[in-house]
Amino acid sequence: MNIKQYLDSTYLKTASQAGISEEENSLVVKNAIQEAIDEEFKLIMIRPEYVSLAKEMIVNANSALLVGTVIDFPEGTSSIETKIKEANEAVENGADDLDFVCNYEAFKNGDISLVKEEILIGTQIGLANNKTVKWIIEAAALSDKEIIQLSALIKNVVISNFKEDDYTSVFVKSSTGFYQTENNLPNGATVHSIIIMLENASPLSVKAAGGVRSYEDAVEMISLGVKRIGTSAAKTIADGKNTSNQY
Template sequence: MDRATLAPRIDHTVLGPATTPGDVEGVLDQASANGMNACVPPCYVAAASAHAPDVTLATVVGFPHGQHAPETKAGEAERAWEAGADELDVVINVGRLRAGEDQAVREELADLVACVPVPVKVIIEAPLLSEAETHRACEAAVEAGAAMVKTATGFADGGATVADVRLMSDYLPVKASGGIGDYETAVAMLEAGAERIGASSGVAILDGAPTSE
């Protein structure tokens, strides 16, 4: 896959706890220069939207553990959209899913999807789930009307795997995220069925790609 084809499938990401406004501007400038999307913390969305209006801008909701109250997540989603976010990456409540409270998980996601007119990606945190739980998480995302499912936050042990991407792609388009640091790994995820790559190493991934096919 050449650089031009790959770039718009990358969400160039900066979400660490020490992220500064300057860090966000740097990622946005790299995304703009290379044709990538960007994913930034919610507190910086308004400034990010103004700084790089040409960049498709994602932010996170309920990040990184997904344990916010449902109404808090919905309010966070609405504020992020109003501030200029084009897409939202929402962390599922892993604890409720693992406890078998699938209806509560579905209802929380459905309410959130309904409150914003932008695509919602559901982060299922697959490294913390069994295969059966991953299936159930994807089913909840489908029933809630989500646009995509995302493998991981990158803040739990483990990240995206080819096996998880293959499983999840049977349900919805997949954003593979967590531990993807080079071109070869990114391509493996895309070949497994991912539609999007989330990575803080977006530039490094592109630097490994051929300039043309």
């Protein structure tokens, strides 16, 4: 199976997180964009400040590669106003996919109205600008019951407020890839969690991120029904090798 069109090749580390200089980190990002172009992956997922660079490289290469970026990453606890500001900037810079971190802490604390509002407004911004919207629920921070409830909440907001034709442009995504789990366990994309998400997010699509570490993992996720896979080791996985990368 050629899995490349399922892969969102991902690099989201800041220079400090990577332990390198800003200049060195920019070069890592540039190389990641070029690799995604060369390998014909579905998308390159990068931090907002690099979206314009990616679009320029893609246009120059006459590539079909999409550009995705993250909103309110990685905690998801900022105000709705902050999410709106970041989303509008990403749209202006040419991002194709907006991956919002859902305020799962507010959800866990029972502030359902806030979560519904940010899902509605964020999704409106994306769809109004013909973008794909993904809501990251950080599955490793949730119980099975909470995964069910939050996946269903996102689905219900979308079904209640948007046209059926829009459903394919909204995803529920398992993880930021940055959530710290014990013993380096997958932090989102476990078969168990993904099945729960698929069952409760449908008809919305699911993106598996945080723990897909081999070609076999990727194929298994695709066979379950996942439409996109986020990984910082896209080429390694596409080449049939294993990675120890956390996300």
